[in-house]
Amino acid sequence: AQSVTQPDIHITVSEGASLELRCNYSYGATPYLFWYVQSPGQGLQLLLKYFSGDTLVQGIKGFEAEFKRSQSSFNLRKPSVHWSDAAEYFCAVGDFGNEKLTFGTGTRLTIIP
């Protein structure tokens, strides 16, 4: 069965600092990987996704993620965070065959001035 682990429950960074959110997955085949962001009281918005090809994928809002098969990881990065990036971030792994997504437990990002 597929699974996702986000080891960091809560991360605090200063505005303007760089960010990396960790995601490890377990999946038997080539995974389809996603990062979603959820602001308070809102649904989930897709930041970026990886299917195949270039292992470094660019997303919206200046985010990028790198797929590392050897480490079963798909970490999310941003070079300089803004106060508006404060939210909950979810990593997910999908199976294109059945189109189901399995989500991690999320990482809450707090930005301090």
Added chain:
Amino acid sequence: EAGVAQSPRYKIIEKRQSVAFWCNPISGHATLYWYQQILGQGPKLLIQFQNNGVVDDSQLPKDRFSAERLKGVDSTLKIQPAKLEDSAVYLCASSALGDRTNYGYTFGSGTRLTVV
């Protein structure tokens, strides 16, 4: 394009009462999902529809939860009777079946249910 619409946004009920949530997916999206998101956790799939048929309801507590998707468009999720542990955000999502380029759900804003 219009997003996934859900209503109501908030609902407070007493335990043992019933409640229903409604979802209107993106036009043309064949696949519709209901997820339950308990506070502090990631979303968990409750049921997946493809057109008006159920693909996966293995995690739906069928003794109290039911869902239908009439005519392959709108969907309703019902809880009867509700328990305290049903307090959560219920998210609806839709996707275009088999569309690899656009694979990835579009989520609605969710319905926050509080059972007291």
